[in-house]
Amino acid sequence: MTGQAAPICNEHHRPKEWQPTIFEYGDDGISIRVPNVYAWVCPEDGEASFTPETVDELIITVRELLEPAKRARERRSVLTEYIVSVG
Numbered sequence: 197m198t199g200q201a202a203p204i205c206n207e208h209h210r211p212k213e214w215q216p217t218i219f220e221y222g223d224d225g226i227s228i229r230v231p232n233v234y235a236w237v238c239p240e241d242g243e244a245s246f247t248p249e250t251v252d253e254l255i256i257t258v259r260e261l262l263e264p265a266k267r268a269r270e271r272r273s274v275l276t277e278y279i280v281s282v283g
């Protein structure tokens with residue numbers, strides 16, 4: 197937990213829930229999905245609000261993962277999907 201009160205969804209006026217969700221990034225034919233990221237999630241439509249700390253981490257992660265993804269695309273690799281986990 198972040199130790200703060202749950203934020204309220206502006207659209208549905210319901211408290212969001214702190215739970216794991218999937219972060220998805222897409223750009224120019226490359227998609228990056230990061231599962232099991234904790235965020236405040238609206239119980240109505242599942243829209244996630246990531247904390248600033250998590251956003252910082254996600255930006256770094258996406259930036260680093262884009263490099264090998266672009267190289268794989270340039271060499272037209274037959275391998276088109278990778279699952280990497282740490283720890």
Ligand SMILES: [Zn+2]
Pocket residue numbers: 205206207208209238239240241243
């Ligand atoms: Zn909502």
